[in-house]
Amino acid sequence: MERKVVVLSVGDFVPEEAYADLFNYAEVVFYGRASPDELRRAEVLVTFRVTREDLQVMPNLRLVQVLSAGVDHLDWPSIPETVTVCNNAGSNAIPVAEHALALLLAAAKRITHYDARCRSGDFTRDRITKVLYGSEVAVLGLGPIGMRVAELAKALGMRVRGFARRPREEPFIDEFFAYPDVKGALSGADFAVLALPLNKQTRGLIGYDELGAMKRDGVMVNVGRGGVVSKPDLIRFLRENPEFTYATDVFWSPEISQDSDIAALPNAIVTPWIAGAFGHPRVYVEMVRHAVSNVIRYLRGEGLRNVVDRSDYV
Amino acid sequence: MERKVVVLSVGDFVPEEAYADLFNYAEVVFYGRASPDELRRAEVLVTFRVTREDLQVMPNLRLVQVLSAGVDHLDWPSIPETVTVCNNAGSNAIPVAEHALALLLAAAKRITHYDARCRSGDFTRDRITKVLYGSEVAVLGLGPIGMRVAELAKALGMRVRGFARRPREEPFIDEFFAYPDVKGALSGADFAVLALPLNKQTRGLIGYDELGAMKRDGVMVNVGRGGVVSKPDLIRFLRENPEFTYATDVFWSPEISQDSDIAALPNAIVTPWIAGAFGHPRVYVEMVRHAVSNVIRYLRGEGLRNVVDRSDYV
Numbered sequence: 001m002e003r004k005v006v007v008l009s010v011g012d013f014v015p016e017e018a019y020a021d022l023f024n025y026a027e028v029v030f031y032g033r034a035s036p037d038e039l040r041r042a043e044v045l046v047t048f049r050v051t052r053e054d055l056q057v058m059p060n061l062r063l064v065q066v067l068s069a070g071v072d073h074l075d076w077p078s079i080p081e082t083v084t085v086c087n088n089a090g091s092n093a094i095p096v097a098e099h100a101l102a103l104l105l106a107a108a109k110r111i112t113h114y115d116a117r118c119r120s121g122d123f124t125r126d127r128i129t130k131v132l133y134g135s136e137v138a139v140l141g142l143g144p145i146g147m148r149v150a151e152l153a154k155a156l157g158m159r160v161r162g163f164a165r166r167p168r169e170e171p172f173i174d175e176f177f178a179y180p181d182v183k184g185a186l187s188g189a190d191f192a193v194l195a196l197p198l199n200k201q202t203r204g205l206i207g208y209d210e211l212g213a214m215k216r217d218g219v220m221v222n223v224g225r226g227g228v229v230s231k232p233d234l235i236r237f238l239r240e241n242p243e244f245t246y247a248t249d250v251f252w253s254p255e256i257s258q259d260s261d262i263a264a265l266p267n268a269i270v271t272p273w274i275a276g277a278f279g280h281p282r283v284y285v286e287m288v289r290h291a292v293s294n295v296i297r298y299l300r301g302e303g304l305r306n307v308v309d310r311s312d313y314v
Numbered sequence: 315m316e317r318k319v320v321v322l323s324v325g326d327f328v329p330e331e332a333y334a335d336l337f338n339y340a341e342v343v344f345y346g347r348a349s350p351d352e353l354r355r356a357e358v359l360v361t362f363r364v365t366r367e368d369l370q371v372m373p374n375l376r377l378v379q380v381l382s383a384g385v386d387h388l389d390w391p392s393i394p395e396t397v398t399v400c401n402n403a404g405s406n407a408i409p410v411a412e413h414a415l416a417l418l419l420a421a422a423k424r425i426t427h428y429d430a431r432c433r434s435g436d437f438t439r440d441r442i443t444k445v446l447y448g449s450e451v452a453v454l455g456l457g458p459i460g461m462r463v464a465e466l467a468k469a470l471g472m473r474v475r476g477f478a479r480r481p482r483e484e485p486f487i488d489e490f491f492a493y494p495d496v497k498g499a500l501s502g503a504d505f506a507v508l509a510l511p512l513n514k515q516t517r518g519l520i521g522y523d524e525l526g527a528m529k530r531d532g533v534m535v536n537v538g539r540g541g542v543v544s545k546p547d548l549i550r551f552l553r554e555n556p557e558f559t560y561a562t563d564v565f566w567s568p569e570i571s572q573d574s575d576i577a578a579l580p581n582a583i584v585t586p587w588i589a590g591a592f593g594h595p596r597v598y599v600e601m602v603r604h605a606v607s608n609v610i611r612y613l614r615g616e617g618l619r620n621v622v623d624r625s626d627y628v
Contacts, residue, residue: 094445094447094471095443095445095447098419098422098423098445098446098447098470099423099443101415101419102416102419102420102422102423102425103423103425105412105415105416105419105420106416106419106420106425106426106429108412108416109412109413109416109417109585109588109589109593110585110588111416111417111420111425111426111583111585112420112425112426112429112430114584114585114586114588115420115426115577115583115584115585116426116430117586118570118574118577118584118585118586119577119578119584121571121574121577121578123570123571123574123577123586124586125586125588125592128593128594128595129409129413129588129593129594130594131408131409131412131593131594131596131597132412133408133409133412151469152469152470155465155466155469155470156412156466156469157408256432256437257435257437260432260435260437263429263432263433263435263437264433264435269425269429270428270429270432270433271423271424271425271428271429271432272428272431272432272437272438272439274423274424274428274439274443275423278439279423279442279443279445280442280443280444280445281442282445283445
């Protein structure tokens, strides 16, 4: 039997041991070095994004294994329904959850505020800090990132509310709110962490009223996708509520610099989309390893994990 | 029997319920509003600091219950040996440990670095971040703050080394190092958290060689006392090792502004001594409550907690 062809588009710096297991199950070719015939025969593509052109030169594609947890950036209408798309949820949940906690604590303890002041020689104490222990956090999105955030929040002695599509029981979640009751989840909360995918249900889910449901000196952290929050509503809310903090690693525009208006606000804390793959090469290598393990499940005829429901996007 | 006199020097904003239990056991007077006779009869003083003059007007003092965890700021030679001094260890361990984690994560995830850059409109990614999970942290000082830090570090999936005066078994500590083997504790560590008191044993404990024992891109967090670290050695080390980060809430000089040379270094992260009492009034009120509970033990003839060994200071 002819071996199936798997095309990897993963970056040259990734060490072979991250995908070497694939060699036991398939013919592995590298995007950019693959011949037209190899591409024509390709059944699986491992990549961050798949273009219309990719799909034309790979007409026999059956599986696109995306390297990122989010798949909102794909050109969904161009992807035939015969192609299964899998996201890579869980592949970088630990570093991204750590980044969410870093942003939350930076806001709670006013680290960026005081470090900038002290750096300029001003050591006066003009802002009070927040204690996490005994406070209440709403975790929106209970995939691997949100669940890890909930676990860490619980270890810090916080009361944890969870928000997800469908009600479910989870460890570390004290109270559950199901879609569409996002206002219930946020109501009176000290902290919120957004770890939601960006899709038809979540785009613009957080608007002015939802922000206003939280405590006036609340902290909202976003490590999911910018578009879950309405940008005009957020800017208005942050201008009107100087005690509120929005701490984010994610943005609206493909070019972050187009969102520099947010970064300039005194009550925003901003990192340039580094929680996951762009934070450390090792995190990216782990993401490749995780993606490859799902492709091996496919090649062995086992059940795929993280199959995306295209109706969420098309 | 005449009731004992307890003098409180705790700040007017502290609500009565923080110390109301004392009324059942003693005559309570407020420093500044107490008569000379009341001061003369005073047996207990609850305060941040006790001066030579205080001791002269309160000749019958038997117990000074300090509000802070550290007692290095006291004028020890002026305190008669007949006066027992208790520190307030544990009274703010949770917020201070949270602050330590905030500083550690700000350094690991480069939050202050990237926030400042993004604020100026530069969204390029020039620094990699560190993943806490699987990394190694040395916790120096295993009082209530250090133990809480160890617990949180363990929840984050870190390997935890402990350093304290005498070997002991503790939960959350994977490997123990006893005084004076501070270099062993720091050797090859990714992170270190200093939660040590400042006394005769610890002053200048961390010098150039100790800093150099850690990884070159290591992170040292200090929430104990500045003087535990040699300032000239630290400045030299930070200048020579731009990838190393020193993140601190504590300083050397009584006036923090005299330590502005540290805050100006690009690889320092600085907050102006806000982890505990100066972070939030509620934290301070909790410190008063905790101190008062020990005074009540004294008044009831029960064993005192947190008795300071004056030979550590004189």
